[in-house]
Amino acid sequence: MMETSVDKTSEKLDLWCSGTGIAFAGPQAEQEYGERARRLSDAIQLKTPDRVPIAPLVTFFPALYSGMTMQDVMYDPDKAYAAFKKVAVDFQWDTAMNHINTLSGNMLEALDYKQLRWPGHGVAANRTYQFVEGEYMKADEYDAFLDDPSGFMVRTYLPRICGALAPFQLLPPLTMTVPYYMGITMMMAGVAFTGTVSALESIIKAQAEFMKLAISVGTFNAELQGMGFPIMMGGASQAPFDTIGDSLRGTQGIMLDMYRQPAKLLKALDKLLPTAIQMGVSSSMTSLSPVVFIPLHKGQMGFMSPEQFKTFYWPTLHKLMLALIGEGLVPMPFFEADYTDRLDIIKDIPAGKAIYCFERTDIFKAKEVLGGRVCIKGNVPSSLMCTGTPQQVRQYCKKLIDIVGRGGGLIVDGDIGIPDEAKVENVRAMTDFVKESGVYR
Amino acid sequence: MANDLINLIADLKEQEALTVVRRRLDAGEDPLLILDDSRKALVIVGKRFADCEYFIPDLLYSGEIAREIAELVKPRLARAQDVKRLGKVIIGTVSGDIHDIGKNIVSFMLDVTGFEVYDIGVDQAPQSFIDKIKETGSGIVGLSGFLTFAFDSMKETVAAIKAAGLRDKVKIMIGGGQMNDDIRKYTGADAYGEDAMAGVALARKWTGAK
Numbered sequence: 001m002m003e004t005s006v007d008k009t010s011e012k013l014d015l016w017c018s019g020t021g022i023a024f025a026g027p028q029a030e031q032e033y034g035e036r037a038r039r040l041s042d043a044i045q046l047k048t049p050d051r052v053p054i055a056p057l058v059t060f061f062p063a064l065y066s067g068m069t070m071q072d073v074m075y076d077p078d079k080a081y082a083a084f085k086k087v088a089v090d091f092q093w094d095t096a097m098n099h100i101n102t103l104s105g106n107m108l109e110a111l112d113y114k115q116l117r118w119p120g121h122g123v124a125a126n127r128t129y130q131f132v133e134g135e136y137m138k139a140d141e142y143d144a145f146l147d148d149p150s151g152f153m154v155r156t157y158l159p160r161i162c163g164a165l166a167p168f169q170l171l172p173p174l175t176m177t178v179p180y181y182m183g184i185t186m187m188m189a190g191v192a193f194t195g196t197v198s199a200l201e202s203i204i205k206a207q208a209e210f211m212k213l214a215i216s217v218g219t220f221n222a223e224l225q226g227m228g229f230p231i232m233m234g235g236a237s238q239a240p241f242d243t244i245g246d247s248l249r250g251t252q253g254i255m256l257d258m259y260r261q262p263a264k265l266l267k268a269l270d271k272l273l274p275t276a277i278q279m280g281v282s283s284s285m286t287s288l289s290p291v292v293f294i295p296l297h298k299g300q301m302g303f304m305s306p307e308q309f310k311t312f313y314w315p316t317l318h319k320l321m322l323a324l325i326g327e328g329l330v331p332m333p334f335f336e337a338d339y340t341d342r343l344d345i346i347k348d349i350p351a352g353k354a355i356y357c358f359e360r361t362d363i364f365k366a367k368e369v370l371g372g373r374v375c376i377k378g379n380v381p382s383s384l385m386c387t388g389t390p391q392q393v394r395q396y397c398k399k400l401i402d403i404v405g406r407g408g409g410l411i412v413d414g415d416i417g418i419p420d421e422a423k424v425e426n427v428r429a430m431t432d433f434v435k436e437s438g439v440y441r
Numbered sequence: 442m443a444n445d446l447i448n449l450i451a452d453l454k455e456q457e458a459l460t461v462v463r464r465r466l467d468a469g470e471d472p473l474l475i476l477d478d479s480r481k482a483l484v485i486v487g488k489r490f491a492d493c494e495y496f497i498p499d500l501l502y503s504g505e506i507a508r509e510i511a512e513l514v515k516p517r518l519a520r521a522q523d524v525k526r527l528g529k530v531i532i533g534t535v536s537g538d539i540h541d542i543g544k545n546i547v548s549f550m551l552d553v554t555g556f557e558v559y560d561i562g563v564d565q566a567p568q569s570f571i572d573k574i575k576e577t578g579s580g581i582v583g584l585s586g587f588l589t590f591a592f593d594s595m596k597e598t599v600a601a602i603k604a605a606g607l608r609d610k611v612k613i614m615i616g617g618g619q620m621n622d623d624i625r626k627y628t629g630a631d632a633y634g635e636d637a638m639a640g641v642a643l644a645r646k647w648t649g650a651k
Contacts, residue, residue: 128588302636383592387623
């Protein structure tokens with residue numbers, strides 16, 4: 001009897017390629033879906049596909065391309081739906097991107113969300129949403145977080161990031177619901193006297209807005225898959241260091257913590273790891289695609305020394321990716337900025353199980369170091385896409401395909417996906433060139 | 442003893458450095474000498490950063506130590522410290538963009554290396570830059586931006602400075618996430634800096650400082 005080892009990644013990718021459960025518009029759509037998904041799947045598994053796949057990430061490009069404002073699509077899921085569909089249909093990439101990342105302006109408003117400024121709410125109608133950094137967890141609050149992360153989130157963090165949830169800060173500790181039947185009575189007393197009901201009403205409003213977006217996205221996925229476009233983005237997660245650096249301590253805060261309270265920072269990173277894994281697994285549960293997007297923010301060259309990267313950043317990111325791979329999922333970290341001097345560290349990943357998106361990393365060097373190990377996605381520069389000519393874009397794509405695409409293992413994208421303000425003729429040039437010149441013979 | 446403090450700060454020994462500062466203040470030493478040591482230490486930090494021995498967290502930490510020292514010293518300071526400056530630099534993040542980490546680092550490095558820095562903040566309209574040029578007479582302007590729309594914000598800012606008749610009075614540098622020399626050309630700026638030290642080098646070149 002032959003021994004067979006089950007490759008969970010292959011299984012999941014095969015299931016994705018099969019299009020199980022999709023109501024296809026017709027046999028041609030079904031065939032195209034299969035070809036596209038197989039092309040991506042081959043690239044991920046480092047086999048040579050029929051041609052280099054092109055699977056760009058888009059955020060507000062569809063809005064501007066369709067003559068809408070960013071504010072339009074953030075406040076009306078139907079408009080976002082139409083804009084994103086138009087991009088999928090017009091450019092015929094190997095994947096369709098849905099509009100979950102346009103978020104819901106109404107949902108954020110219902111919560112009085114403080115961590116973003118968005119189009120029509122703090123920035124102009126055609127300026128992308130931007131994160132408002134802060135010390136949402138203070139330097140001396142690590143213990144409170146470590147002792148009771150959920151309690152800290154509900155009673156301290158949420159009130160700070162959402163004006164509408166401020167009453168939660170007056171809630172008694174949630175563990176007080178436990179003691180005998182007094183506990184539940186005490187909790188209701190807390191709810192009654194703290195204005196918690198108004199916070200809950202805001203949540204009801206916000207979730208209704210969220211559901212409008214979620215239903216729109218679900219319908220989009222079904223329709224676009226039925227038209228022959230695989231949805232590549234399955235789920236999402238975050239490196240624990242970024243969770244603390246972005247949302248809790250801020251860039252400056254976490255950088256100082258590396259010197260002043262390294263042990264607590266390391267403990268908090270470990271504490272967040274199971275959450276990060278769970279987030280990746282559960283967010284991809286309803287999706288056919290096993291790809292889990294992990295945008296990285298704070299581990300790049302310059303932002304910390306290679307030693308600090310090895311100590312604080314990489315271990316929990318590495319464990320997160322290995323855990324996702326263990327579930328048959330395909331982690332897709334986006335290495336923002338430049339990781340050229342960290343390639344030898346990040347190459348420690350099982351072969352053919354992940355996708356690394358690069359922005360300013362020397363992608364040709366990356367091919368040397370990572371070729372045969374991990375599929376590379378990227379990286380037509382934003383500067384070219386926004387200000388260059390189609391000729392320049394084609395030249396860059398040629399080099400990309402010739403060098404990084406050699407033998408497979410490349411998915412073409414812009415360096416940060418397609419920039420919102422990309423010139424349409426450049427997006428067209430990139431798309432056409434990859435389809436014409438990316439064919440493997 | 443002076444060298445001790447300089448080295449302690451430059452080596453990022455926060456607690457030891459603060460202890461030495463307290464001891465020297467208690468001994469009745471001129472607070473200005475302590476501030477001078479602190480400044481010298483930051484110059485060493487800047488050099489180590491330029492040599493890729495230090496990284497941004499080291500810069501931030503040294504800045505934090507220097508800030509703490511300044512706070513300890515301030516109550517004993519009879520007169521303000523008068524440091525000779527190499528030149529003036531205006532810096533700000535361009536219209537629509539609220540990112541400030543990169544800008545703050547460049548500000549810090551320019552300040553440490555002896556420039557008078559006018560940091561006008563984030564999301565600054567072209568007019569704010571123009572007003573500040575008129576107010577300070579600064580010959581150098583640094584435009585910071587992280588997002589792709591900042592390409593156009595920068596271009597508009599450079600054009601506005603030109604329209605205000607100030608273009609030949611200032612040198613303009615750009616920097617930030619997506620910037621490169623293609624964008625430098627697109628915006629009409631004079632130079633692009635890859636990192637904070639490149640910004641300092643440009644400022645030095647333009648002021649003729651050694």
